[in-house]
Amino acid sequence: MNMILRQLGRFKKDALLCIGMTTLEVAMDILLPFITAIIIDRGLEQANLPTVYRYGALMVVMAFLGLVFAALAGKAAARASSGLAANLREAIYRNIQTFSFSNIDKFSVPGLVTRMTTDITNVQNAFMMVIRVAVRAPLTFIFSYIMCLIISPKLSLMFLIAVIFLIAVLSCIMVVTMKIFNEVFRRYDDLNASVQENISAIRVVKAFVREQHENEKFETASANLYRLFVKAEGLLAFNNPAMMTAIYFCIIMVSWLGAQFIVGGSMSSGDLTSLFSYVMALLMSLMMLSMVIVMISMSMASIRRIQEVLEETPDLHNPEHPVTEVTDGSIDFDHVNFSYKHGSGKNALSDIDLHIRSGETIGIIGGTGSGKSSLVNLICRLYDVDQGSVRVGGWDVREYDMEALRNQVSVVLQKNTLFSGTILDNLRWGDPNATDEACIQACQAACADEFIDRLPDGYHTRIERGGANVSGGQKQRLCIARALLKHPKVLILDDSTSAVDTATDSRIRAAFAREIPGTTKIIIAQRISSVQDADRILVLDDGHINGFDTHENLLKSNAIYREIYESQMQGGGDFDQPA
Template identity: 35%
Template sequence: MLFRLIKEHLRPYRRPLAIVVALQFVGTGAMLYLPSINADIIDFGVVPGDTGYILRHGGLMLAISLLQIACSVVAVWFSARTAMAFGRDVRAALFHRVGGFSAREVQHFGAPSLITRETNDVQQVQMLVLMGGTLMVSAPIMMVGGIAMAIHVNVGLSWLVALVVPVLAGSIGFIVTRMIPSFRVMQERIDEVNRLLREQITGVRVVRAFVREDRETKRFAAANKDLTEVSISAGRWQAGMFPTVMLVANVASVAVLWFGGHRVESGQMQVGDLTAYLSYLMQIVMSVMMATFMMMMIPRSAVCADRIVEVLDTESSVVPPAHGVTVETEPGVLRFEDVGFTYPGADVGVVRDVSFEARPGQTVAIIGSTGAGKSTMVNLVPRLFDATEGRVLVGGVDVRDLDPETLWARLGLIPQKGFLFSGTIASNLRYGKADATDEEMWAALEVAQGRDFVAAMPEGLEAPIAQGGTNVSGGQRQRLAIARALIRRPDIYLFDDSFSALDLATDARLRAALKPVTAEATVVIVAQRVSTIRDADLILVVEDGEIVGRGTHASLIEECQTYQEIVASQMSAEEAA
């Protein structure tokens, strides 16, 4: 998965990568030439008074060193730019893929895990690409060149190279195979720490309200301890890599001096050749050390790449149509035909055999107990999920065949939990209509009963909104979400328990203000309060995912026992009449 990910996303950067390889080849080749010049000076000496020899060889060595430095600097510059561009592209690909997920895929991975994959995991692979452009390219060149030059200097000591390289490779391979499982568990533990942090930060008011700081501290400490333990386990193996390499390198150096010294004594080898051979052996060991450093990064990067590719290879269960329909046969009509929805692996569907029709100018209300499937039914309309049975039709066309832009342009969804983005009130309202004027925004706020509190803010429409809308109350957040949907004037309004945070008086004023605005639109309201939906043209009573009653408030009071129980739990007999 790692090499597949790198290959796919580095394809546009083949030219800078080729430049990096060329520069590393030249720079490493220059470095390999220096020991030969040094050996020449040692073996043949410097004739007294031969200043030209000194200048020629000294200038050559200086020029080679400067060339090596220049090649290294430029190669690192190109590698850094390429690695940053790679990280940017992978993050963009992940963001695009996650943006197309349905709620099912988001729930499968979990928001904390997706955030970790988008940030930490990409950073790990990006760092591997950066180091690979410098170390991974030069290491094999240095190793092959060092072996070739060492054999050229003296064939008699070649058995040392043939022994050292396999021992180093085998030792490192053994350590790496032990590191990979630890790194995989480490990334999972990071997910868990992120999940707890996210819960505790977003739920800090609940934690303090129930005085559970100690409990949450212990939960985080346990997750942090688990992460630390697996990190230490991986770190132990990682820490053993450099000592292993240095042990082999030092033993090899002693062996070269020992056996090479005997060859010098017997006249089979010059002293300069011995120093050059030792330099080449150190370069070979250095290349192995560079490869070792890469090997330390590869296991964790491989795990991260697997997690990234898992997201990129996951197709959304909500697939856009190849040729989306843009022309509707029944504008504004919403119809459910024998609709059912079952979560993957579940035995029983959360929505079963649901059929109803809502037309322009009509208000259809859905009421039922918590967990009855009301919100799931609404979520099937904008394709947050796709029905597993039957059809959901908007404008006479199955939503799975309707062009996504056409579908979303027809809908105004106010979710159960109104979410606001960081920015201003104006930027949040323009989510509903990008070119909305100030007059349109104030008009939408007027209907949503939000004009007063927005006008009371010093900045008005430019008042700042924190992430998630945490700097406004729940009722204000809900009214801003309603205004955001109203401003686009859709054909179909979907109110998913959107009045739950409003007091009864505000609820009544809001519903009265909505009537003229939605008079020609189709309105679907999911609600818990009977007072909110009692004037609806059609009320659907849902229990365990099925419609157990349908009709007006008056007819359901007489005919539907479930509705009678709901009404009885909320209001007196006089209010129900």
């Protein structure tokens, strides 16, 4: 809770203002029944109209002030709660930006979305109730009970029975419902995952006629959520019966004993009237507290989920005195072992000893799961090694400032991503200050100008979310152009020309040799034709180096490489290459 409240920031003043205004509002409400008793006893029963007018005018002024204080408290509560929600979302988003890949692997995307939407909305609503209702209700309860003690100490003791009964019932309900709501928000993740998968992969769903299967999967997730909510709401339904039992008990006691006290002369009619008002205020404050308890029990589950993200610390940190300049594109792996779960004993890479000179073009080939992507992820320090070291430009990557390293090691990942905006907007992710001419030159090197020039708006054509309005090959070429704009010392293509034909692939590689001759180029590919012209080719097998040599030498000495080559070349070459 302290972590959440620290996010209030400048909205702390609004929260304190709300509490102050609510206190004044309660003071006005508590004094009104007291003034009513004076009007009855000193005015109406004694036929003293000046007293009625005087205290009646005072009641009007106090009621108006109570209204003003309530309006100011409500406005301040809205600002404080909305500000807290905004600050929480910004804090979570900022923290996510610092996560390494291993941090991100701990949280599912639907889980993070639920935390930033549903969970924060729950916290926002609960905070508004806490600073508004949870301040008003206890103050009303305390002041009302004090007034009851002043009017009739004997009757006030009877009210404690109703209060103890209500507290016992509400406590039992809160303990059980908190456990249920913890499970509810885990189920929300499943529901969001189902929706996100279906919408993002809607083309695949329709292509395989899996609409019915997806509907059933969603209905299962929705039904689980429904059952938990019914269970929780069924328990919360006991709030009202318990409250009404306490209210009727108090009304009967006040009516019965109060009438006897009036007959006996120990209580006036005005006191009895005000006592009714204070008893109702006292019990209604308990009802409001029960609502707050329910909201807090829901929000506690959300607070814990938000806290998990806020407390998650990045696995990767900059050193105390980082290196800020990458001198060249040389890369050295010194007996590197790496696993995605440290200490699991299941290495993705084992004893990698590899040395690449600056400016070389290196091809990497191997079967699925052989460790190709894992290898290049270590170069730009998306993960840290378990053993050994990775050096770029002569320095261990752990000694670099991560931003400086990643600005000089440009990666076109296996899964290409474009963002909403124009083509130029997407290209300038590589260099925010790039001119139009530089963007065009990068697109020419990546052979992306071929299709951009045919678009109605050219480089100002808008890209839909995720690049939905361009083909896979076009998306790959735009991502390559974006990477070239960084003018990196090392360029890594992680199977990022798989969706283009071999002729275009060849032109892209020729442009690399012409445009960035001093850049170290690492090309991961499934096609032999994409890597056979590289200076050297690395063959990976189950996380181990199986071969590292030129195309001609590997054909002679490496069985895995020769098998891949022969299987692709039999039948006339690649799918779009003439026999």
